[in-house]
Amino acid sequence: MPSPRYRREMPQRYRLEAAKCSGCGRMHFPPRTVCGCGAREFQTERMSDFGKILTFTTIRVAPRDFETQVPYSVAIVESDNGVRVTTQVVDCQPEDLQIGRKVKFVFRKLYTEGKTGIICYGYKAVLT
Numbered sequence: 001m002p003s004p005r006y007r008r009e010m011p012q013r014y015r016l017e018a019a020k021c022s023g024c025g026r027m028h029f030p031p032r033t034v035c036g037c038g039a040r041e042f043q044t045e046r047m048s049d050f051g052k053i054l055t056f057t058t059i060r061v062a063p064r065d066f067e068t069q070v071p072y073s074v075a076i077v078e079s080d081n082g083v084r085v086t087t088q089v090v091d092c093q094p095e096d097l098q099i100g101r102k103v104k105f106v107f108r109k110l111y112t113e114g115k116t117g118i119i120c121y122g123y124k125a126v127l128t
Contacts, residue, residue: 016047016105016123018083029083048080050128053101058094065111073097077125079105089125102128 019031023039029047034040056075059066066072073089075097089097090108103125110122 016049016079017044018047018081019043020045027081027083029085045081047083047085047105049105051077051079051085051103051105051125053089053097053099053103053125054078054084055099056089056097058097075103075125077103077105085123087123087125089127091126096127104128 016029017031018027018029019042020027021035021037021039022041022043023035024037026035026037027045027047028035028042031042031044035042054076056073058071058073060071062070062072071094073092073094074086075089076084076086078084085105087105089103090106105123106126107121108124110120110124112119
């Protein structure tokens with residue numbers, strides 16, 4: 001079953017947009033409607049294209065839609081402006097990854113949805 005159109009068209013998925021709280025200045029990705037400080041006003045801010053790996057794991061037994069990609073790595077990356085993002089790290093071997101390693105966010109194909117063939121795009125990370 002394909003994902004709803006509104007989910008495929010979320011701007012933050014394609015432009016790495018975070019929500020900066022007008023109250024405390026904390027940035028949230030994906031954007032929220034209420035900050036931890038209770039504020040409800042946010043400004044849209046473009047995230048940095050660069051960051052560092054905080055932690056990672058390598059997937060060797062994948063769900064059906066990702067079986068052709070194993071082994072692949074997923075990391076929590078902190079962008080240079082402090083936003084944390086969970087993303088796949090591509091174009092490298094799992095043994096090349098290490099905590100603290102610098103990465104760049106890139107726009108790539110994420111997956112193709114079932115029988116409909118809808119191609120979903122989004123962000124991934126590559127080592128710098």
